[in-house]
């Protein structure tokens with residue numbers, strides 16, 4: 049296979065991957081964020097404590113996260129047809145991708161929001177703030193660096209899942225790699241595609257890290273990824289900063 | 295300014311009941327600094343959190359500035375509109391500052407003003423004014439993580455004052471600070487109390503805090519207020535635990551029934567009289583001074599002296615009467631347990 053031949057196949061596949069991850073990612077952010085917030089707010093001791101809602105929501109999220117993705121793709125075909133008008137192509141593949149990623153992201157959002165110091169909520173309450181104000185002025189802004197890191201993780205997970213979406217006619221880089229590398233023994237081409245995916249994932253990770261760092265205000269926030277980063281970059285938060293931020 | 299009546303809070307967890315507050319009646323007068331002391335777990339935080347209803351009392355009432363807060367609607371998690379409005383006029387500062395790291399110092403101070411719906415320009419002006427008041431005008435654009443603990447607490451105080459409150463609640467505001475910073479924060483509170491006529495209810499576990507800023511104090515133990523009142527009154531009450539703790543003269547050694555140990559407390563001009571030598575001369579007795587301390591409490595000079603006289607209590611009725619006649623407060627210590635008899 050020549051480089052030109054490879055390129056001819058790779059470009060459309062790249063756009064398909066970015067398309068389905070983009071649409072699914074957007075939908076995941078829009079739905080996952082409120083769901084994650086509700087998981088925190090409706091829980092015991094939460095600002096909107098409502099145990100029935102909390103339990104049902106938690107159960108739905110858990111079920112969503114337990115279903116293997118391949119099965120999910122098939123299971124939601126009727127719904128996909130309803131939304132996209134078809135069950136084939138990358139547009140259709142973005143529907144199961146979003147459905148698979150929403151519960152995942154919602155749990156990450158839940159964790160991020162729970163990490164916000166309860167004292168801040170208390171302080172806002174003491175100023176006479178209502179629930180909406182507390183969410184807008186404290187929970188979301190304070191959790192923002194962590195939310196950005198969560199979104200990055202989710203988008204990268206979506207890229208991984210999108211390879212499986214390819215197996216049901218979704219197209220994209222993943223399915224290209226499987227079709228040529230695995231079924232037609234074009235091993236070299238497969239590795240080229242894998243390399244491209246690595247480049248895309250790395251770019252997204254770096255972008256996400258950069259954004260999270262910028263938002264975290266002078267390094268008193270450490271993302272869960274800082275462990276990997278610290279091998280290459282010097283962390284800008286000293287122990288003293290961490291202590292004084294307590 | 296703040297009145298609680300029969301305030302009771304019972305926590306139920308895992309079938310166990312904790313009576314964190316038990317029938318607490320507290321009265322904080324307008325314009326005073328009122329300190330609450332007590333050991334850990336006595337219910338101090340619960341009390342102060344019940345004052346602005348961050349905690350809903352199980353029973354009893356809370357009235358702040360004439361408004362009975364406990365009558366306003368809302369649950370522990372969600373406050374009704376009237377209660378939220380009332381809270382805007384009660385400032386609160388916290389042990390761990392609770393500043394938003396996503397905002398600058400200036401923006402932190404503006405936060406309560408955003409909640410009251412003040413427009414942008416007014417917010418700016420007010421926040422700048424408050425930062426000036428707490429001595430942090432030059433830090434307006436810094437982030438909380440760039441400040442020292444004392445500076446953070448000043449921001450916390452500026453923020454608490456943003457809504458022009460009449461009442462300031464402070465739960466261990468200085469407990470995370472070193473002694474020198476503690477002193478400067480307490481001085482600031484005292485200044486605000488005097489300049490703005492702010493009523494301050496503060497929780498502390500340090501007697502020094504009570505000594506340096508409070509007009510009145512209450513002692514809590516096991517969810518109950520066991521003693522409360524103005525410091526000057528407490529000091530002239532020989533049985534006051536608070537007064538005793540303000541003046542730790544330590545244990546007294548003698549257990550000899552043939553000797554009498556007195557604690558003499560004097561306020562105002564009393565120390566001007568040389569009462570010890572007068573006593574010795576008038577009654578021809580040898581006086582042994584065991585310990586003495588002089589402090590300024592609630593703006594008044596207060597001293598306490600522990601002396602030992604020869605002979606039993608009954609032998610010394612006359613000299614004791616003489617001291618009391620001089621306007622001194624005299625407590626005879628019971629040799630069996632070291633407490634005032």
Ligand SMILES: Nc1ncnc2c1ncn2[C@@H]1O[C@H](COP(=O)(O)OP(=O)(O)OP(=O)(O)O)[C@@H](O)[C@H]1O
Nearest residue numbers: 305307312314333334335336337338339340341499
């Ligand atoms: N949310 C809660 N649930 C159950 N019990 C609680 C709760 N909050 C406080 N308590 C209990 O109520 C009692 C009083 O607690 P509180 O925090 O008011 O004490 P404190 O006087 O402020 O102590 P410290 O000096 O340690 O801050 C304690 O026994 C505590 O265990």
Ligand SMILES: [Mg+2]
Nearest residue numbers: 338339340466
């Ligand atoms: Mg406490």
